[in-house]
Amino acid sequence: MKIIINNCVNIILLIAMLASFQSSGQGIEKVVKSDSEWKSILTPEQYYVTRENGTELAFSGEYDHFYKEGSYICINCGNLLFDSESKFDSGSGWPSYFEPAKEQSVDIIEDRLFGMVGKEIVCAKCNAHLGHVFEDGPKPAGLRYCVNSVALSFTRLNKKK
Numbered sequence: 001m002k003i004i005i006n007n008c009v010n011i012i013l014l015i016a017m018l019a020s021f022q023s024s025g026q027g028i029e030k031v032v033k034s035d036s037e038w039k040s041i042l043t044p045e046q047y048y049v050t051r052e053n054g055t056e057l058a059f060s061g062e063y064d065h066f067y068k069e070g071s072y073i074c075i076n077c078g079n080l081l082f083d084s085e086s087k088f089d090s091g092s093g094w095p096s097y098f099e100p101a102k103e104q105s106v107d108i109i110e111d112r113l114f115g116m117v118g119k120e121i122v123c124a125k126c127n128a129h130l131g132h133v134f135e136d137g138p139k140p141a142g143l144r145y146c147v148n149s150v151a152l153s154f155t156r157l158n159k160k161k
């Protein structure tokens with residue numbers, strides 16, 4: 001959203017707009033903690049992957065070949081991220097999903113940390129690094145959300161129940 005402010009009326013409109021956006025419930029309540037707070041609640045591997053954009057070894061994660069029915073929540077904040085219905089075996093060595101549980105579950109950001117332009121998946125609530133999204137997934141969306149097991153926690157509770 002690009003907003004150019006050139007007079008007071010626009011500023012007032014902008015404030016009104018932001019206020020209504022916050023109260024409409026569309027904005028997700030963010031979970032913000034300091035690095036030392038995250039370190040105190042996460043294992044070193046969880047911290048490395050989710051807070052330092054790390055990647056677990058392929059085929060090493062506990063959810064790579066795991067197909068129980070349920071949901072996957074963020075290991076950092078408990079936000080619902082993915083459902084078992086959208087999980088598939090991509091053969092990549094990481095848990096793969098063709099869509100997030102809800103459109104607003106995750107944010108997609110450009111990732112330049114690996115010296116290439118890819119699309120990083122982060123938790124929409126706490127900005128935890130989850131993995132990357134690729135455009136070689138199954139139809140119709142053709143997307144593959146490639147996620148580190150370490151960033152996830154499986155729960156049998158399903159959003160539809």
Ligand SMILES: [Zn+2]
Binds near residue numbers: 075078079126127
């Ligand atoms: Zn989170």
